[in-house]
Amino acid sequence: MKIALVGYGKMGHMLESTALSLGDEVVATIDVFAPDASVKVSAGDGAAVARAVKESGAEGVIEFTHPSSVMENIRALVPLGLPLVVGTTGWTDCEKEVAELAAKTGGTVMHSANFSIGVNLFYKIVEEASRLVSNFDEYDSAVWEMHHNQKADSPSGTALDIARRVMAGNPRKTSMVTDAFHSRPSPEQLHVSSTRCGHVPGTHTVFFDSAADTIELTHTARSRQGFASGAVHALENLKRMLDSGELSSGALYSMSDVFPGMF
Numbered sequence: 001m002k003i004a005l006v007g008y009g010k011m012g013h014m015l016e017s018t019a020l021s022l023g024d025e026v027v028a029t030i031d032v033f034a035p036d037a038s039v040k041v042s043a044g045d046g047a048a049v050a051r052a053v054k055e056s057g058a059e060g061v062i063e064f065t066h067p068s069s070v071m072e073n074i075r076a077l078v079p080l081g082l083p084l085v086v087g088t089t090g091w092t093d094c095e096k097e098v099a100e101l102a103a104k105t106g107g108t109v110m111h112s113a114n115f116s117i118g119v120n121l122f123y124k125i126v127e128e129a130s131r132l133v134s135n136f137d138e139y140d141s142a143v144w145e146m147h148h149n150q151k152a153d154s155p156s157g158t159a160l161d162i163a164r165r166v167m168a169g170n171p172r173k174t175s176m177v178t179d180a181f182h183s184r185p186s187p188e189q190l191h192v193s194s195t196r197c198g199h200v201p202g203t204h205t206v207f208f209d210s211a212a213d214t215i216e217l218t219h220t221a222r223s224r225q226g227f228a229s230g231a232v233h234a235l236e237n238l239k240r241m242l243d244s245g246e247l248s249s250g251a252l253y254s255m256s257d258v259f260p261g262m263f
């Protein structure tokens with residue numbers, strides 16, 4: 001299919017080579033800074049992003065930019081009515097607004113904070129582990145993540161999704177704390193902490209800790225390849241399922257919708 005890439009940074013470049021290797025065509029690479037992008041737009045000019053996508057003849061769009069730009073881009077792109085896959089993180093507070101915009105304009109958005117197949121398997125493993133461990137009061141739990149020092153948001157969207165899985169499996173953990181503690185944590189609080197360093201593409205660990213031992217579950221991304229192939233497959237599936245009527249336009253979808261039965 002013909003794909004427009006909004007954001008031509010580390011992920012944009014990886015998405016381009018992945019899409020080409022899967023037989024898709026990249027008809028536009030749109031960015032505010034990248035010198036090798038096919039279209040340059042000014043920061044904050046969502047209308048120019050939408051115009052560039054429309055003029056490219058794209059059949060679908062993948063957006064990986066920056067937490068400060070993503071909502072402007074979504075607001076401009078959704079009314080085009082093209083299947084839109086968003087990988088940029090840091091906008092979970094706005095999901096209701098995006099779902100309403102999609103319903104109002106008939107546009108379709110699919111989002112995941114992490115497109116890696118391994119991470120989506122990890123979510124399931126974590127929820128099941130948390131359910132098992134929650135049978136034993138002596139175990140506490142926590143989530144930790146580490147990413148490269150260029151990442152703009154923390155904790156990562158993936159860490160928040162992992163924390164939701166821990167809480168879904170353990171009814172004793174009812175609130176998430178993403179800041180530092182300045183007093184002793186209470187047992188119902190789940191601590192989600194972050195480290196930023198060097199070039200790490202993404203490491204997430206869940207700890208289950210008792211006086212006797214620690215169980216650690218870790219997912220380590222080796223490169224951005226897994227995110228890129230997940231996002232391109234998500235867009236291909238979304239378009240196919242919209243064309244066949246399996247999914248309806250005018251909605252905000254997630255991994256479980258475009259990879260049914262898998263996650």
Ligand SMILES: NC(=O)c1ccc[n+]([C@@H]2O[C@H](COP(=O)([O-])OP(=O)(O)OC[C@H]3O[C@@H](n4cnc5c(N)ncnc54)[C@H](O)[C@@H]3O)[C@@H](O)[C@H]2O)c1
Pocket residue numbers: 006007008009010011012030031032033034041043044045049064065066067069073086087088089090112113114115116151224227
């Ligand atoms: N969902 C996932 O699986 C996943 C995986 C990796 C990264 N991410 C997220 O994707 C985003 C991008 O990551 P990256 O590593 O490619 O970052 P990056 O900084 O390498 O690239 C982002 C690019 O977006 C461009 N940009 C910023 N505002 C723009 C706008 N309004 N219009 C067009 N381009 C714009 C920047 O100039 C830059 O080239 C981040 O939010 C990151 O957390 C998500």
